[in-house]
Amino acid sequence: MDATNIISLLGGVALFLFGMAIMGDSLKKVAGNKLELVLYKLSSTPLKGVLLGTGVTAVIQSSSATSVMVVGFVNSGMMKVKQAIGIILGAILGTSITGWVICLSDLSGGDGWVKLLSTATLTGIIAVVGIVLRMTAKKQSTVYVGDILMGFAVLMFGMTAMSGAVAPLKESATFVSILTSFSNPLLGILAGTVFTSVLQSASAAVGILQALAITGAVSFDVALPIVMGIAIGAAVPVLLSALGANTAGKRTAFVYLLIDVLGVIFWAVVFYSVNAIVHFTFLGTIMTTVSIALMNTLFRLGTVIVLTPFIKLMERLVCFIIPDKAETPEEQEMDRLEERFLAHPALSIEQSRLVTNSMAEKAQENLFAAMDLRHHYSDKSHQAVDDMESLIDRYEDKLGTYLMKITSKTLSTAQSEEVSKFLHTISDFERISDHASNIAEVCQEIHEKGLAFSDAAAHELDVMESAIKEIVCITFRSFIENDVQSAIRVEPLEEIIDGICDEMKSHHVERLQQGTCTLLQGFVFNDLLTNYERVADHCSNIAVAIIELESDSFDTHEYLHSVKEMKDAAFASFYDEYQQKYAL
DSSP states (O other): OOHHHHHHHHHHHHHHHHHHHHHHHHHHHHHTTHHHHHHHHSOSSHHHHHHHHHHHHHHHTOHHHHHHHHHHHHHTTSSOHHHHHHHHHHHHHHTTHHHHHHGGGGOOOOSGGGGGGSHHHHHHHHHHHHHHHHHHOOSHHHHHHHHHHHHHHHHHHHHHHHHHHHGGGGGOHHHHHHHHHTTSHHHHHHHHHHHHHHHTOHHHHHHHHHHHHTTTOOBHHHHHHHHHHHHHHTHHHHHHHTTTOOHHHHHHHHHHHHHHHHHHHHHHHHHHHHHHHHOOSOTTOBOOHHHHHHHHHHHHHHHHHHHGGGHHHHHHHHHHHSOOOOOOHHHHHHTTSOGGGGGSHHHHHHHHHHHHHHHHHHHHHHHHHHHHTTTSOOHHHHHHHHHHHHHHHHHHHHHHHHHHHHHTSOOOHHHHHHHHHHHHHHHHHHHHHHHHHHHHHHHHHHHHTTOOOOHHHHHHHHHHHHHHHHHHHHHHHHHHHTOHHHHTTHHHHHHHHHHHHHHHHHHHHHHHHHTSSOHHHHHHHHHHHHHHHHHHHHHHHHHHHHHHHHTTOOOHHHHHHHHHHHOOHHHHHHHHHHHHHTOO
């Protein structure tokens, strides 16, 4: 085998891997994001998980891709490890489909019309059809079908190139000697594991083994341990994907390796123990592309059948090997923003919605806790407000980064609007929490200096705080429930709060002149009013985002201008209601 053959072999491997990637990606695009949602929603029982894992992997042509997706589900808390094990078992079986596709490269024709059945002819026809569809189709789904055909054609050309490059090896005594050494089970398993770990694809490793089989130098006793090693090596990309995952995600990735290792140990012990007793006569049988595909499928099917009844036991085992690591509920919540979901906008946006809702609820809780400090101050409660404010800052940072990554993906109009709403509102939630921290500091000053408001000032603050609590509750509920009708009530109440602030400041000046309030009380009084007014402003911003995005536009200034200028019947009705409710 000279340098030309080596270059041809490497070129064939490159075409083979590239064709496989194009075909798998295009198949996934044709199926759309529904595959991920199906995996998430319909894996409630082990049997369903196995069947779904098999089906999805057969479509996207990659057990690693399916398993990495499942690691993301578990890491984000959407799925339990027990559910994931069934899907991974199915994925390990589903990846063997590629080997049967590669068997088409073994087709050959005779004379006349029979030549149409040859690999070269079929591949050429498929390539022509694929490129025509890709260049002329107007529907995107048809273009993807063209990509599938082109990917298949490139894969087959790569397979043909590999087969041609390794053909001279059947005359090489060195090559035959090396292959024969792999009949040692341990060496063969090790070779298959290392080879697949480098390629990062079990399907590709099996395809290259099938190409070598065309030389006629691969026997059953050589192929079996290599196929077993390929199964173990396929776990490497899944393990790598879990490096940044939480405990549950790491357990899920480790399950892939555990299943393959247990399958190899079980079948190696069974097969070679029986062989030691009865001495199988078929070990020297020369393998073909079809027989290797069959061996690969039967080995994986046998592993799935044997291990499926022990899903609960495997779950306990991985939990023992990878013990729990303490995580706060907030850290678990932010784990929903799973990087693996960015390729699937429907999932990543849904997770962003859940985390944003959690951030909103914590901001509301923090504001109300800060307001309560005016009546019941303690250093511990003040520290809790500051700690929550720091946590909400982290929410904003992580959500903002994640949402910006989502915007770089191909989104539908509705998805773009939802992401825009989140991006426009998370800063308002964070600023409301900032004001909660400010209010807590004012309450600390009131407590430390022993300040007491006059009865009139205290009553006015109680009215203001009631109005603030109502506008926050309306705003946050309308955001979480995406309730536009509730959001419409926010702007009239915000105007009432602005009016109350002005009126309270005027009353305070009168009390200063009368001597019923001091200048020191006035400073903290005005600080509280300023923070309350800013909170109402941020509630107005959030309500505007909900209303404007519902009408497919986002012009805050124009909306507020039109509301205040027109003051329609609904606005006037709500305004009158709140004016009476919060009259000083």
